[in-house]
Amino acid sequence: MTRVLVVEDDPQLVRALVLNMQARAYGVDAAPDGATALRLTAARQPDVVVLDLGLPDMDGVDVIRALRGWTRVPILVLSARSASDEKIAALDAGADDYITKPFSMDELLARLRAAVRRAAAVPIDAEQALVTTREFTIDLGAKKVRRRGHDVRLTPTEWHLLEILVASPGRLISQKHLLQEIWGVSQSDKTNYLRVYMAQLRRKLEADPSHPRYLITEPGMGYRFEM
Template sequence: MTAHVRVLVVDDEPQLLRALRINLNARGFAVTTAATGAEALSAAARTNPQVVVLDLGLPDIDGLTVLEGLRGWTNVPVIVLSARSDAADKVAALDAGADDYVTKPFGMEEFLARLRAAVRRGSVLADTPEVPVVDAGAFVVDLGAKSVTRDGAAVHLTPTEWGILEILVRHEGKLVGQKEILQSVWGPSYGTQTNYLRVYLASLRRKLEDDPAHPKHLLTEAGMGYRFVRA
């Protein structure tokens, strides 16, 4: 699965860059590295990576600014690396469009598992399974084409946002538990990361609901999970 997957690794620690390059190359990834935010944005435009690993503490541009720059033109999965373990920092990164957040120092095997999960999420948009078009009134979800339109205009979702929306739409009318969504979209080790869901549901509502503060379609069942209804 990893053969020829293009990874951009952005970090200003030479030893970490070297370790990641060696480990990823050994597993068949095609690795590009950058040590500054400016290099990262240039390399991303040049190589069109399939996943980005981004340190927040860069010497020239703040990592969140780099992330926002990427999100201006690509929905590539982004894994944020940071020495900051505060929950507010994680939420800020997720809110800016990160798909995952890894706190330094980290174990290489866990990191590689998260990277593989991010690659899978990114490839989801390229898959073409069967199935229906779901018209919720305010927006239309085409499960076969992996696309969403609102008032006839395409809505750009990140792979993670799509993953959450898809599982809810496929279980239309049914409560989908927080743990089920987390493990389906992020992987088996994410069952307790409920702050991820809050951030992404808020983003989906901003993009899809007429009144995000009073959603009609993407409903929260407090403490349990979420439900999609056509309303």
């Protein structure tokens, strides 16, 4: 059973989320504040966290940062904050997706399913499992990246984006294809998500993120991975 942790301080919304998720055979825990969310994540090991940013004891972005210190669990932000800089701050902190209130329950559940798929292990051909560059090594089978002798911590969405690009070295992967594969949507307004995650990957992997050697942007078209 897939376990979901809902972090939300509105009792009515919590009830609606719990009922809808349980009706679809999810196991659900709920936390009314950030401290409880951190404790339950450690104790219950959920498969996905659905997180409001406006919590009574701490900002949701701080909860994301705290979780990213030790877990790669997918984090879906569910917030009334709609400003672009708020979304980018949450994504930059390590969130995997961002849904603005008011929202469609069907869309939230679709995003939830997509998050579970991204985090699921995918069998990799042993001969293609290891990708080595001068800067870093990617072990697709173990879902690990090492750079200069140290492990690089990636979020599930960062990993999935990297995995798609690395699977087809030198090939241009369109923005539309990446959006569909990662978020299950192809709306043009999600291209800012791709920019945020590519920037994060470059900061973690490239020697000079402002002049990338491996993670290349083709303006207006998409991205490619160069060996």
